[in-house]
Amino acid sequence: MRYLKELIGSRELLVNLTRREIRGKYKRTVFGQLWSLANPLATMLIFTLVFGFILRVEPDKGDPSGLDVFAVWLLCGLLPWTFFATVLNLGVGSLVSNAGLIQKVHFSRVVLPLSMVGATAFNWMFEMGVLLVVLLILGAWVIPWVPLAIVLMVLLAIFAAGIALMLSVANVYFRDTQYFVSLLLQIWFYLTPVLYPISLVEGQSAAVGNLGGSGVTVEGIYSLNPMVHFIEVFRQLLYDNRWPDLDAFLLCLAWSLGAAIVGLVVFRRAEKGLAEAL
Amino acid sequence: MTEIAVRVEDLSKKFRMYKERNQTLKSAIMRGRASVHEDFWALRDITFDVPVGSTFGLIGSNGSGKSTLLKCLAKIYYPTSGTITAYGKLAALLEVGSGFHHELSGRENIYLNGSILGMSRKQIDRKFDEIVDFSGVEQFIDQPVKNYSSGMYVRLGFSVAINVDPDILVVDEVLAVGDAEFQDKCKRKFVDLKKEGKTVILVSHDMTAVKTMCDQVAWLRHGELVTTGPAKPTIAAYYDSLNHE
Numbered sequence: 085m086r087y088l089k090e091l092i093g094s095r096e097l098l099v100n101l102t103r104r105e106i107r108g109k110y111k112r113t114v115f116g117q118l119w120s121l122a123n124p125l126a127t128m129l130i131f132t133l134v135f136g137f138i139l140r141v142e143p144d145k146g147d148p149s150g151l152d153v154f155a156v157w158l159l160c161g162l163l164p165w166t167f168f169a170t171v172l173n174l175g176v177g178s179l180v181s182n183a184g185l186i187q188k189v190h191f192s193r194v195v196l197p198l199s200m201v202g203a204t205a206f207n208w209m210f211e212m213g214v215l216l217v218v219l220l221i222l223g224a225w226v227i228p229w230v231p232l233a234i235v236l237m238v239l240l241a242i243f244a245a246g247i248a249l250m251l252s253v254a255n256v257y258f259r260d261t262q263y264f265v266s267l268l269l270q271i272w273f274y275l276t277p278v279l280y281p282i283s284l285v286e287g288q289s290a291a292v293g294n295l296g297g298s299g300v301t302v303e304g305i306y307s308l309n310p311m312v313h314f315i316e317v318f319r320q321l322l323y324d325n326r327w328p329d330l331d332a333f334l335l336c337l338a339w340s341l342g343a344a345i346v347g348l349v350v351f352r353r354a355e356k357g358l359a360e361a362l
Numbered sequence: 363m364t365e366i367a368v369r370v371e372d373l374s375k376k377f378r379m380y381k382e383r384n385q386t387l388k389s390a391i392m393r394g395r396a397s398v399h400e401d402f403w404a405l406r407d408i409t410f411d412v413p414v415g416s417t418f419g420l421i422g423s424n425g426s427g428k429s430t431l432l433k434c435l436a437k438i439y440y441p442t443s444g445t446i447t448a449y450g451k452l453a454a455l456l457e458v459g460s461g462f463h464h465e466l467s468g469r470e471n472i473y474l475n476g477s478i479l480g481m482s483r484k485q486i487d488r489k490f491d492e493i494v495d496f497s498g499v500e501q502f503i504d505q506p507v508k509n510y511s512s513g514m515y516v517r518l519g520f521s522v523a524i525n526v527d528p529d530i531l532v533v534d535e536v537l538a539v540g541d542a543e544f545q546d547k548c549k550r551k552f553v554d555l556k557k558e559g560k561t562v563i564l565v566s567h568d569m570t571a572v573k574t575m576c577d578q579v580a581w582l583r584h585g586e587l588v589t590t591g592p593a594k595p596t597i598a599a600y601y602d603s604l605n606h607e
Binding site for chain 1: 377433436437438439440454456457460461463465466470473474477478479480482483506
Protein backbone atom coordinates (compact mmCIF):
# COMPACT_ATOMS: atom_id res chain seq x y z
CA MET A 85 0.00 0.00 0.00
CA ARG A 86 2.82 2.37 0.92
CA TYR A 87 4.42 1.43 -2.36
CA LEU A 88 1.37 2.57 -4.28
CA LYS A 89 1.47 5.87 -2.43
CA GLU A 90 5.09 6.33 -3.43
CA LEU A 91 4.10 5.57 -6.99
CA ILE A 92 1.43 8.25 -6.94
CA GLY A 93 3.99 10.64 -5.48
CA SER A 94 6.24 10.10 -8.48
CA ARG A 95 3.57 10.64 -11.09
CA GLU A 96 5.06 13.93 -12.25
CA LEU A 97 8.38 12.25 -12.82
CA LEU A 98 6.60 9.49 -14.69
CA VAL A 99 4.90 12.04 -16.93
CA ASN A 100 8.18 13.83 -17.56
CA LEU A 101 10.09 10.67 -18.40
CA THR A 102 7.28 9.52 -20.67
CA ARG A 103 7.43 12.86 -22.41
CA ARG A 104 11.18 12.49 -22.77
CA GLU A 105 10.64 9.17 -24.55
CA ILE A 106 7.95 10.52 -26.84
CA ARG A 107 9.64 13.81 -27.72
CA GLY A 108 13.12 12.40 -27.97
CA LYS A 109 12.12 9.61 -30.29
CA TYR A 110 11.14 11.45 -33.42
CA LYS A 111 13.33 14.53 -33.04
CA ARG A 112 15.02 15.54 -36.28
CA THR A 113 12.76 13.43 -38.45
CA VAL A 114 10.70 15.05 -41.19
CA PHE A 115 7.52 13.08 -40.55
CA GLY A 116 7.80 13.07 -36.76
CA GLN A 117 4.94 11.37 -34.97
CA LEU A 118 3.61 10.01 -38.27
CA TRP A 119 6.41 7.43 -38.18
CA SER A 120 4.62 5.69 -35.34
CA LEU A 121 1.84 4.88 -37.82
CA ALA A 122 4.19 3.68 -40.54
CA ASN A 123 5.15 0.46 -38.85
CA PRO A 124 1.67 -0.96 -38.20
CA LEU A 125 0.58 0.17 -41.65
CA ALA A 126 3.42 -1.65 -43.40
CA THR A 127 2.84 -4.78 -41.30
CA MET A 128 -0.86 -4.65 -42.12
CA LEU A 129 -0.20 -4.39 -45.86
CA ILE A 130 2.18 -7.31 -46.00
CA PHE A 131 0.07 -9.55 -43.78
CA THR A 132 -3.04 -8.72 -45.78
CA LEU A 133 -1.22 -9.61 -48.99
CA VAL A 134 0.14 -12.90 -47.66
CA PHE A 135 -2.63 -14.12 -45.37
CA GLY A 136 -5.68 -12.39 -46.81
CA PHE A 137 -4.89 -12.69 -50.50
CA ILE A 138 -2.40 -15.56 -51.02
CA LEU A 139 -3.19 -17.96 -48.17
CA ARG A 140 -6.84 -16.87 -48.03
CA VAL A 141 -7.53 -16.85 -44.33
CA GLU A 142 -11.21 -16.09 -44.09
CA PRO A 143 -12.39 -14.79 -40.73
CA ASP A 144 -16.14 -14.78 -40.02
CA LYS A 145 -18.06 -11.68 -40.95
CA GLY A 146 -18.47 -9.16 -38.19
CA ASP A 147 -21.60 -10.08 -36.29
CA PRO A 148 -23.68 -7.90 -36.05
CA SER A 149 -21.49 -5.22 -37.70
CA GLY A 150 -21.47 -7.03 -41.06
CA LEU A 151 -17.85 -6.03 -41.74
CA ASP A 152 -15.93 -8.27 -44.09
CA VAL A 153 -12.54 -6.66 -44.62
CA PHE A 154 -9.49 -8.76 -43.78
CA ALA A 155 -7.18 -5.77 -43.29
CA VAL A 156 -9.48 -4.21 -40.69
CA TRP A 157 -10.12 -7.52 -38.97
CA LEU A 158 -6.34 -7.97 -38.81
CA LEU A 159 -5.74 -4.50 -37.36
CA CYS A 160 -8.22 -5.08 -34.52
CA GLY A 161 -5.87 -7.79 -33.27
CA LEU A 162 -2.56 -6.56 -34.62
CA LEU A 163 -2.55 -3.15 -32.94
CA PRO A 164 -3.06 -4.51 -29.40
CA TRP A 165 -0.45 -7.18 -30.05
CA THR A 166 2.10 -4.68 -31.37
CA PHE A 167 1.55 -2.51 -28.31
CA PHE A 168 2.10 -5.49 -26.03
CA ALA A 169 5.23 -6.64 -27.86
CA THR A 170 6.72 -3.13 -27.95
CA VAL A 171 6.19 -2.62 -24.22
CA LEU A 172 7.98 -5.88 -23.47
CA ASN A 173 10.83 -5.15 -25.86
CA LEU A 174 11.42 -1.63 -24.55
CA GLY A 175 10.62 -2.40 -20.93
CA VAL A 176 13.09 -5.23 -20.60
CA GLY A 177 16.05 -2.93 -21.21
CA SER A 178 14.71 0.11 -19.38
CA LEU A 179 16.76 -0.36 -16.21
CA VAL A 180 19.99 -1.36 -17.88
CA SER A 181 19.88 1.54 -20.33
CA ASN A 182 19.35 3.98 -17.46
CA ALA A 183 22.13 2.51 -15.32
CA GLY A 184 23.86 5.89 -15.05
CA LEU A 185 20.78 7.51 -13.62
CA ILE A 186 20.12 4.70 -11.15
CA GLN A 187 23.65 4.89 -9.80
CA LYS A 188 23.60 8.64 -9.31
CA VAL A 189 20.13 9.68 -8.18
CA HIS A 190 17.62 8.34 -5.71
CA PHE A 191 14.13 8.19 -7.16
CA SER A 192 11.38 5.66 -7.51
CA ARG A 193 12.93 3.27 -10.02
CA VAL A 194 9.61 1.82 -11.04
CA VAL A 195 8.98 4.90 -13.20
CA LEU A 196 11.65 3.77 -15.67
CA PRO A 197 9.83 0.70 -17.06
CA LEU A 198 6.49 2.45 -16.58
CA SER A 199 7.58 5.41 -18.71
CA MET A 200 8.15 2.94 -21.56
CA VAL A 201 4.61 1.70 -21.10
CA GLY A 202 3.39 5.28 -21.14
CA ALA A 203 5.29 6.27 -24.27
CA THR A 204 4.17 3.14 -26.13
CA ALA A 205 0.58 3.63 -25.00
CA PHE A 206 0.69 7.17 -26.37
CA ASN A 207 1.51 5.86 -29.85
CA TRP A 208 -1.02 3.09 -29.50
CA MET A 209 -3.78 5.60 -28.79
CA PHE A 210 -2.99 7.28 -32.09
CA GLU A 211 -3.17 3.99 -33.94
CA MET A 212 -6.43 3.00 -32.28
CA GLY A 213 -7.83 6.44 -33.13
CA VAL A 214 -7.05 5.91 -36.80
CA LEU A 215 -8.60 2.44 -36.64
CA LEU A 216 -11.72 3.91 -35.09
CA VAL A 217 -12.07 6.36 -37.95
CA VAL A 218 -11.62 3.58 -40.50
CA LEU A 219 -14.27 1.45 -38.75
CA LEU A 220 -16.71 4.36 -38.80
CA ILE A 221 -16.05 5.04 -42.49
CA LEU A 222 -16.75 1.37 -43.25
CA GLY A 223 -20.10 1.75 -41.51
CA ALA A 224 -19.49 -0.13 -38.26
CA TRP A 225 -21.43 1.45 -35.40
CA VAL A 226 -18.55 1.16 -32.98
CA ILE A 227 -19.15 4.25 -30.82
CA PRO A 228 -21.12 2.51 -28.00
CA TRP A 229 -18.26 0.03 -27.58
CA VAL A 230 -15.51 2.61 -27.29
CA PRO A 231 -15.69 2.99 -23.46
CA LEU A 232 -15.39 -0.74 -22.95
CA ALA A 233 -12.55 -0.90 -25.48
CA ILE A 234 -10.74 1.79 -23.51
CA VAL A 235 -11.19 -0.24 -20.32
CA LEU A 236 -9.69 -3.22 -22.12
CA MET A 237 -6.80 -1.10 -23.39
CA VAL A 238 -6.06 -0.07 -19.81
CA LEU A 239 -6.19 -3.71 -18.72
CA LEU A 240 -3.78 -4.74 -21.46
CA ALA A 241 -1.44 -1.88 -20.51
CA ILE A 242 -1.51 -3.04 -16.86
CA PHE A 243 -0.85 -6.62 -17.94
CA ALA A 244 2.06 -5.57 -20.15
CA ALA A 245 3.44 -3.29 -17.42
CA GLY A 246 3.43 -6.12 -14.86
CA ILE A 247 5.37 -8.40 -17.16
CA ALA A 248 7.75 -5.61 -18.19
CA LEU A 249 8.54 -4.92 -14.52
CA MET A 250 9.58 -8.52 -13.95
CA LEU A 251 11.58 -8.71 -17.16
CA SER A 252 13.42 -5.44 -16.52
CA VAL A 253 14.63 -6.76 -13.16
CA ALA A 254 15.59 -10.12 -14.64
CA ASN A 255 17.60 -8.32 -17.31
CA VAL A 256 19.73 -6.57 -14.68
CA TYR A 257 20.92 -9.92 -13.39
CA PHE A 258 20.91 -11.83 -16.65
CA ARG A 259 21.47 -9.83 -19.80
CA ASP A 260 20.24 -12.85 -21.75
CA THR A 261 16.73 -11.79 -20.89
CA GLN A 262 16.46 -9.16 -23.64
CA TYR A 263 17.44 -11.62 -26.36
CA PHE A 264 15.21 -14.25 -24.89
CA VAL A 265 12.29 -11.82 -24.90
CA SER A 266 12.55 -10.99 -28.59
CA LEU A 267 12.68 -14.69 -29.39
CA LEU A 268 9.78 -15.46 -27.08
CA LEU A 269 7.70 -12.69 -28.63
CA GLN A 270 8.09 -14.17 -32.10
CA ILE A 271 6.81 -17.52 -30.94
CA TRP A 272 4.12 -15.94 -28.82
CA PHE A 273 2.87 -13.96 -31.81
CA TYR A 274 2.07 -17.08 -33.79
CA LEU A 275 0.45 -18.72 -30.77
CA THR A 276 -1.96 -15.79 -30.55
CA PRO A 277 -4.89 -15.51 -32.95
CA VAL A 278 -3.76 -12.33 -34.69
CA LEU A 279 -3.26 -13.68 -38.20
CA TYR A 280 -5.92 -16.38 -38.07
CA PRO A 281 -9.33 -16.63 -36.44
CA ILE A 282 -9.58 -18.62 -33.23
CA SER A 283 -12.31 -20.74 -34.89
CA LEU A 284 -9.58 -22.53 -36.89
CA VAL A 285 -7.93 -23.62 -33.63
CA GLU A 286 -11.29 -24.77 -32.26
CA GLY A 287 -11.88 -26.80 -35.41
CA GLN A 288 -8.49 -28.53 -35.20
CA SER A 289 -8.94 -29.11 -31.51
CA ALA A 290 -12.28 -30.83 -32.08
CA ALA A 291 -10.74 -32.98 -34.82
CA VAL A 292 -7.88 -34.11 -32.57
CA GLY A 293 -10.12 -34.64 -29.53
CA ASN A 294 -8.85 -35.39 -26.05
CA LEU A 295 -5.09 -35.67 -25.85
CA GLY A 296 -4.34 -39.21 -24.70
CA GLY A 297 -7.80 -39.50 -23.17
CA SER A 298 -6.82 -37.10 -20.38
CA GLY A 299 -9.58 -34.58 -20.93
CA VAL A 300 -7.04 -31.95 -22.01
CA THR A 301 -7.69 -30.52 -25.45
CA VAL A 302 -5.51 -28.52 -27.80
CA GLU A 303 -7.86 -25.61 -27.30
CA GLY A 304 -7.54 -25.93 -23.54
CA ILE A 305 -3.77 -25.57 -23.74
CA TYR A 306 -4.07 -22.83 -26.32
CA SER A 307 -6.33 -20.76 -24.06
CA LEU A 308 -3.70 -20.69 -21.34
CA ASN A 309 -2.16 -17.87 -23.37
CA PRO A 310 -3.69 -14.69 -21.90
CA MET A 311 -3.22 -12.79 -25.15
CA VAL A 312 -5.75 -15.11 -26.80
CA HIS A 313 -8.46 -13.61 -24.62
CA PHE A 314 -7.32 -10.03 -25.02
CA ILE A 315 -7.31 -10.29 -28.83
CA GLU A 316 -10.65 -12.12 -28.80
CA VAL A 317 -12.33 -9.41 -26.73
CA PHE A 318 -10.80 -6.61 -28.79
CA ARG A 319 -12.24 -8.17 -31.96
CA GLN A 320 -15.66 -8.70 -30.40
CA LEU A 321 -15.81 -5.08 -29.36
CA LEU A 322 -14.30 -3.37 -32.38
CA TYR A 323 -14.93 -5.67 -35.33
CA ASP A 324 -18.15 -7.42 -34.32
CA ASN A 325 -19.55 -4.57 -32.19
CA ARG A 326 -21.12 -6.78 -29.56
CA TRP A 327 -20.86 -7.61 -25.87
CA PRO A 328 -17.69 -9.62 -25.25
CA ASP A 329 -17.86 -13.08 -23.67
CA LEU A 330 -18.00 -12.44 -19.96
CA ASP A 331 -15.52 -15.16 -19.02
CA ALA A 332 -13.00 -13.95 -21.59
CA PHE A 333 -13.30 -10.43 -20.22
CA LEU A 334 -12.94 -11.63 -16.64
CA LEU A 335 -9.87 -13.65 -17.62
CA CYS A 336 -8.29 -10.48 -19.04
CA LEU A 337 -9.05 -8.70 -15.78
CA ALA A 338 -7.60 -11.52 -13.69
CA TRP A 339 -4.45 -11.79 -15.80
CA SER A 340 -3.75 -8.08 -15.69
CA LEU A 341 -4.28 -7.79 -11.94
CA GLY A 342 -2.18 -10.89 -11.35
CA ALA A 343 0.66 -9.64 -13.55
CA ALA A 344 0.58 -6.20 -11.94
CA ILE A 345 0.71 -7.56 -8.39
CA VAL A 346 3.46 -10.08 -9.07
CA GLY A 347 5.38 -7.49 -11.11
CA LEU A 348 5.22 -4.86 -8.37
CA VAL A 349 6.18 -7.33 -5.64
CA VAL A 350 9.16 -8.63 -7.63
CA PHE A 351 10.24 -5.11 -8.52
CA ARG A 352 9.93 -3.85 -4.99
CA ARG A 353 12.07 -6.62 -3.62
CA ALA A 354 14.80 -6.02 -6.20
CA GLU A 355 14.67 -2.23 -6.22
CA LYS A 356 17.13 -1.55 -3.40
CA GLY A 357 19.82 -3.75 -4.87
CA LEU A 358 19.64 -2.30 -8.38
CA ALA A 359 22.38 0.34 -8.02
CA GLU A 360 24.86 -2.32 -6.90
CA ALA A 361 23.82 -5.00 -9.37
CA LEU A 362 24.05 -2.81 -12.44
CA MET B 363 24.48 20.33 22.35
CA THR B 364 23.72 21.57 18.88
CA GLU B 365 20.88 20.29 16.80
CA ILE B 366 21.57 17.33 14.58
CA ALA B 367 20.86 17.26 10.84
CA VAL B 368 22.00 13.75 10.01
CA ARG B 369 22.70 10.93 12.42
CA VAL B 370 24.70 7.96 11.21
CA GLU B 371 24.67 5.01 13.57
CA ASP B 372 26.74 1.82 13.35
CA LEU B 373 26.64 2.01 9.60
CA SER B 374 28.16 -0.94 7.78
CA LYS B 375 28.11 -1.73 4.10
CA LYS B 376 29.14 -5.03 2.64
CA PHE B 377 29.82 -5.58 -1.03
CA ARG B 378 30.12 -8.87 -2.74
CA MET B 379 33.29 -9.14 -4.71
CA TYR B 380 32.58 -11.47 -7.52
CA LYS B 381 35.25 -13.83 -8.63
CA GLU B 382 33.05 -14.88 -11.47
CA ARG B 383 30.15 -12.64 -12.18
CA ASN B 384 27.74 -14.71 -14.16
CA GLN B 385 25.50 -12.38 -16.00
CA THR B 386 24.56 -14.96 -18.54
CA LEU B 387 22.10 -17.70 -17.86
CA LYS B 388 24.36 -20.31 -19.36
CA SER B 389 27.13 -19.89 -16.84
CA ALA B 390 24.62 -19.77 -13.99
CA ILE B 391 23.05 -23.04 -15.02
CA MET B 392 26.36 -24.72 -15.80
CA ARG B 393 27.70 -24.04 -12.34
CA GLY B 394 24.36 -24.41 -10.63
CA ARG B 395 24.62 -21.03 -8.91
CA ALA B 396 24.51 -17.40 -9.91
CA SER B 397 27.94 -16.40 -8.71
CA VAL B 398 30.99 -17.05 -6.60
CA HIS B 399 31.77 -14.19 -4.29
CA GLU B 400 33.72 -12.95 -1.32
CA ASP B 401 32.48 -10.36 1.11
CA PHE B 402 34.16 -7.00 1.25
CA TRP B 403 33.32 -4.50 3.94
CA ALA B 404 33.45 -1.04 2.39
CA LEU B 405 32.23 0.57 5.61
CA ARG B 406 32.31 -0.79 9.13
CA ASP B 407 30.51 0.56 12.18
CA ILE B 408 30.56 4.20 11.22
CA THR B 409 28.91 6.46 13.77
CA PHE B 410 28.82 10.24 13.67
CA ASP B 411 26.45 13.19 13.81
CA VAL B 412 26.31 16.10 11.43
CA PRO B 413 25.21 19.29 13.21
CA VAL B 414 22.59 21.53 11.62
CA GLY B 415 24.02 24.42 9.64
CA SER B 416 27.49 22.97 9.36
CA THR B 417 29.48 22.24 6.24
CA PHE B 418 30.71 18.74 6.81
CA GLY B 419 33.55 17.20 4.81
CA LEU B 420 34.43 13.55 4.30
CA ILE B 421 38.15 13.03 3.80
CA GLY B 422 40.36 10.02 3.29
CA SER B 423 42.52 8.37 0.66
CA ASN B 424 41.16 6.58 -2.39
CA GLY B 425 39.24 3.47 -1.48
CA SER B 426 38.59 4.60 2.08
CA GLY B 427 34.82 4.39 1.62
CA LYS B 428 33.97 8.08 1.19
CA SER B 429 31.94 7.58 -1.96
CA THR B 430 30.18 4.53 -0.57
CA LEU B 431 29.22 6.51 2.50
CA LEU B 432 27.99 9.33 0.29
CA LYS B 433 25.91 6.93 -1.78
CA CYS B 434 24.42 5.49 1.38
CA LEU B 435 23.50 9.01 2.49
CA ALA B 436 21.97 9.61 -0.94
CA LYS B 437 19.88 6.42 -0.60
CA ILE B 438 21.44 4.91 -3.71
CA TYR B 439 23.02 2.12 -1.71
CA TYR B 440 21.22 0.63 1.24
CA PRO B 441 23.28 -0.13 4.34
CA THR B 442 23.91 -3.75 5.28
CA SER B 443 23.38 -2.79 8.91
CA GLY B 444 23.01 0.38 10.91
CA THR B 445 20.89 3.42 10.19
CA ILE B 446 21.06 6.85 8.68
CA THR B 447 18.51 9.35 9.93
CA ALA B 448 18.10 12.67 8.18
CA TYR B 449 16.19 15.36 10.02
CA GLY B 450 14.89 17.41 7.09
CA LYS B 451 14.75 17.14 3.34
CA LEU B 452 17.91 15.63 1.94
CA ALA B 453 19.07 15.99 -1.64
CA ALA B 454 22.15 14.51 -3.22
CA LEU B 455 24.22 15.94 -6.01
CA LEU B 456 26.53 13.18 -7.18
CA GLU B 457 26.50 14.02 -10.84
CA VAL B 458 25.40 17.06 -12.79
CA GLY B 459 22.86 16.80 -15.56
CA SER B 460 21.46 13.41 -14.55
CA GLY B 461 18.98 12.22 -17.13
CA PHE B 462 19.57 15.05 -19.58
CA HIS B 463 18.33 14.12 -23.00
CA HIS B 464 20.62 15.41 -25.72
CA GLU B 465 17.94 16.10 -28.29
CA LEU B 466 15.74 18.09 -25.90
CA SER B 467 16.13 21.79 -25.25
CA GLY B 468 17.66 23.29 -22.13
CA ARG B 469 14.19 24.32 -21.02
CA GLU B 470 12.75 20.82 -21.35
CA ASN B 471 15.78 19.35 -19.62
CA ILE B 472 15.38 21.67 -16.64
CA TYR B 473 11.91 20.24 -16.07
CA LEU B 474 13.07 16.68 -16.66
CA ASN B 475 16.14 16.93 -14.46
CA GLY B 476 14.25 18.83 -11.78
CA SER B 477 11.59 16.18 -11.51
CA ILE B 478 14.20 13.43 -11.34
CA LEU B 479 15.73 15.30 -8.41
CA GLY B 480 12.33 15.35 -6.74
CA MET B 481 11.00 18.84 -7.54
CA SER B 482 7.37 19.34 -8.43
CA ARG B 483 6.34 21.18 -11.56
CA LYS B 484 5.22 24.17 -9.53
CA GLN B 485 8.52 24.36 -7.72
CA ILE B 486 10.40 24.33 -11.01
CA ASP B 487 8.10 26.99 -12.47
CA ARG B 488 8.87 29.17 -9.48
CA LYS B 489 12.60 28.56 -9.63
CA PHE B 490 12.92 28.55 -13.41
CA ASP B 491 14.27 32.09 -13.87
CA GLU B 492 16.69 31.67 -11.01
CA ILE B 493 18.01 28.43 -12.49
CA VAL B 494 18.49 29.92 -15.95
CA ASP B 495 20.03 33.04 -14.50
CA PHE B 496 22.49 31.11 -12.35
CA SER B 497 23.55 28.87 -15.23
CA GLY B 498 24.20 31.79 -17.55
CA VAL B 499 22.80 30.05 -20.66
CA GLU B 500 19.70 32.28 -21.18
CA GLN B 501 20.52 32.79 -24.81
CA PHE B 502 20.55 29.09 -25.61
CA ILE B 503 17.76 27.87 -23.35
CA ASP B 504 15.60 26.70 -26.26
CA GLN B 505 18.47 24.96 -28.07
CA PRO B 506 19.02 21.21 -27.75
CA VAL B 507 21.60 20.57 -25.04
CA LYS B 508 23.76 18.52 -27.41
CA ASN B 509 24.80 21.84 -28.96
CA TYR B 510 25.95 23.15 -25.59
CA SER B 511 29.60 23.38 -24.76
CA SER B 512 30.62 21.01 -21.99
CA GLY B 513 30.89 23.96 -19.64
CA MET B 514 27.35 25.13 -20.40
CA TYR B 515 26.09 21.60 -19.95
CA VAL B 516 27.47 21.15 -16.46
CA ARG B 517 26.54 24.69 -15.47
CA LEU B 518 22.93 24.05 -16.36
CA GLY B 519 22.97 20.72 -14.54
CA PHE B 520 24.52 22.26 -11.48
CA SER B 521 22.07 25.16 -11.46
CA VAL B 522 19.09 22.82 -11.40
CA ALA B 523 20.59 20.73 -8.62
CA ILE B 524 21.53 23.67 -6.43
CA ASN B 525 17.98 24.99 -6.68
CA VAL B 526 16.34 21.83 -5.36
CA ASP B 527 16.35 23.69 -2.05
CA PRO B 528 16.95 20.91 0.46
CA ASP B 529 17.71 21.27 4.16
CA ILE B 530 20.65 18.94 3.74
CA LEU B 531 22.72 18.84 0.56
CA VAL B 532 25.09 15.95 -0.18
CA VAL B 533 27.74 16.84 -2.78
CA ASP B 534 30.42 14.78 -4.51
CA GLU B 535 33.37 16.51 -6.19
CA VAL B 536 31.08 18.65 -8.26
CA LEU B 537 32.63 21.94 -7.23
CA ALA B 538 35.13 21.52 -10.00
CA VAL B 539 32.71 22.39 -12.80
CA GLY B 540 32.77 25.32 -15.16
CA ASP B 541 35.29 28.11 -15.44
CA ALA B 542 36.80 30.16 -12.64
CA GLU B 543 33.93 32.64 -12.72
CA PHE B 544 31.32 29.92 -12.33
CA GLN B 545 33.31 28.26 -9.55
CA ASP B 546 33.34 31.54 -7.68
CA LYS B 547 29.59 31.74 -8.13
CA CYS B 548 29.22 28.21 -6.72
CA LYS B 549 31.35 29.01 -3.72
CA ARG B 550 29.25 32.08 -3.02
CA LYS B 551 26.13 29.92 -3.32
CA PHE B 552 27.50 27.54 -0.72
CA VAL B 553 28.21 30.47 1.59
CA ASP B 554 24.60 31.60 1.07
CA LEU B 555 23.32 28.12 1.87
CA LYS B 556 25.31 28.17 5.08
CA LYS B 557 23.87 31.56 5.99
CA GLU B 558 20.40 30.16 5.47
CA GLY B 559 21.24 27.47 7.99
CA LYS B 560 21.42 24.62 5.49
CA THR B 561 23.64 21.65 6.10
CA VAL B 562 26.11 20.57 3.43
CA ILE B 563 27.96 17.27 3.37
CA LEU B 564 30.70 17.03 0.78
CA VAL B 565 33.49 14.86 -0.49
CA SER B 566 36.47 16.44 -2.16
CA HIS B 567 40.08 15.66 -2.85
CA ASP B 568 40.81 19.35 -3.00
CA MET B 569 42.02 19.85 0.58
CA THR B 570 42.28 23.62 0.26
CA ALA B 571 38.61 23.74 -0.69
CA VAL B 572 37.72 21.46 2.21
CA LYS B 573 39.76 23.57 4.59
CA THR B 574 38.14 26.83 3.54
CA MET B 575 34.57 25.55 3.26
CA CYS B 576 34.14 22.93 5.95
CA ASP B 577 33.95 23.45 9.65
CA GLN B 578 33.69 19.75 10.53
CA VAL B 579 35.23 16.74 8.86
CA ALA B 580 35.10 12.98 9.20
CA TRP B 581 38.24 11.08 8.34
CA LEU B 582 37.85 7.61 6.92
CA ARG B 583 40.51 4.94 6.43
CA HIS B 584 39.86 1.51 4.93
CA GLY B 585 36.17 1.75 5.63
CA GLU B 586 36.58 2.71 9.25
CA LEU B 587 36.09 6.05 10.87
CA VAL B 588 39.38 7.38 12.27
CA THR B 589 37.96 10.49 13.84
CA THR B 590 35.59 13.39 13.42
CA GLY B 591 36.33 16.90 14.50
CA PRO B 592 36.95 20.49 13.50
CA ALA B 593 38.34 20.79 9.99
CA LYS B 594 41.84 22.23 10.43
CA PRO B 595 43.33 19.95 13.10
CA THR B 596 41.75 16.84 11.56
CA ILE B 597 43.08 17.62 8.11
CA ALA B 598 46.49 18.28 9.62
CA ALA B 599 46.38 14.91 11.37
CA TYR B 600 45.36 13.27 8.12
CA TYR B 601 48.36 14.82 6.32
CA ASP B 602 50.63 13.73 9.16
CA SER B 603 49.50 10.15 8.85
CA LEU B 604 50.19 10.23 5.11
CA ASN B 605 53.79 11.39 5.71
CA HIS B 606 54.40 8.61 8.20
CA GLU B 607 53.29 5.86 5.90
